Amino acid sequence: MDWKLFASTFAAIFLAEMGDKTQIATLTLAGSGSSRWVVFAASALALVATSAVAVLLGEVVSRYVPAIWVKRAAGLVFVVLGVIYLVGAKESGAAPTPGSGAPERDA
Structure with a gap:
């Protein structure tokens, strides 16, 4: 595994998401009295899904566009x-x- 790529990707996404709409929405949902673990699991799954779409699109685009x-x-x-x-x-x-x-x- 390329740990340098892993660390730089984690840091970039972590810092970009701080204070972002996604984090504010998650904070609001967690504070609404709902189960915080359900909110955590659902928001984490949503971020994984959107990241998967971005990675797949990036792979496809990189095949055809320099x-x-x-x-x-x-x-x-x-x-x-x-x-x-x-x-x-x-x-x-x-x-x-x-x-x-x-x-x-x-x-």
Whole structure:
């Protein structure tokens, strides 16, 4: 097993999920009085399933599309989404709050 790849993948996903919508949804469900073990098992299974889909799609795409084009496409998508976000914030008259993922409204 490639432990370096394992550790870097774990760290990247762990840090990316901190404070993410998935974690907030899980926190909310666990705090709703339901069985926390059922919430843990279901949310863990959902994350495993979405990761499996991503790995399978990544494997299929890598067979037909060179890695450089995948990286370029991903970069382009992030730039386009950033521009859309900034234009939307400017049109609504709100200044984006760093790290919030949503524009802040003036009171």
